[in-house]
Amino acid sequence: IGKARARGLARDLRWVFRLLGELRDHDLLLREVIDPLTSDELDPSLELLATELTRERASALRKVKRALASKRYARLSLALAALQSEFEQQAEHDDKRARKWLRKRLNERLDAVLSRRDAALGPDELARHDLRKELKKLRYATELSYGLWSKKRVKQYVAQMEALQDAL
Secondary structure, three states, X not given: OOHHHHHHHHHHHHHHHHHHHHHHHHHHHHHHHHHHHOOOOOOHHHHHHHHHHHHHHHHHHHHXXXXXXXXXXXXXXXXXXXHHHHHHHHHHHHHHHHHXXXXXXXHHHHHHHHOOHHHHOOOOHHHHHHHHHHHHHHHHHHHOOOXXXXXXXXXXXXXXXXXXXXXX
């Protein structure tokens, strides 16, 4: 995404996460330390601490709300949405390239299987074993394509290859 763009996004994300972290820290202190002690009668110093933490938490919450309503956050949200869109478009492009590359490799594997198909019915055990190995390579390569083509189609194709392997 480029160094300048990455630096700008990182700076703005650190800003948001710092504010959220401050709020989270107060929530954790109140929930994990103060709340378990509320069943007992609070020591005056603990009561003072609880009041101060509650006040600081409210302040941290106001800061987060202001940040989320700010122009800076709106710009950050738009920039992240644009980046997501770019990544999705790039993924579509990469998927097309991957499908083209994988289709070529699968066809090469299929050709290797088909070139040995006569071994399926022949008496030569070694040739039949070689056919089975080529079929296994084709099946494994096909299993890599689950994310690129219809899962149902790939499953059916793989099931057919497994049945052929079992028969051989």
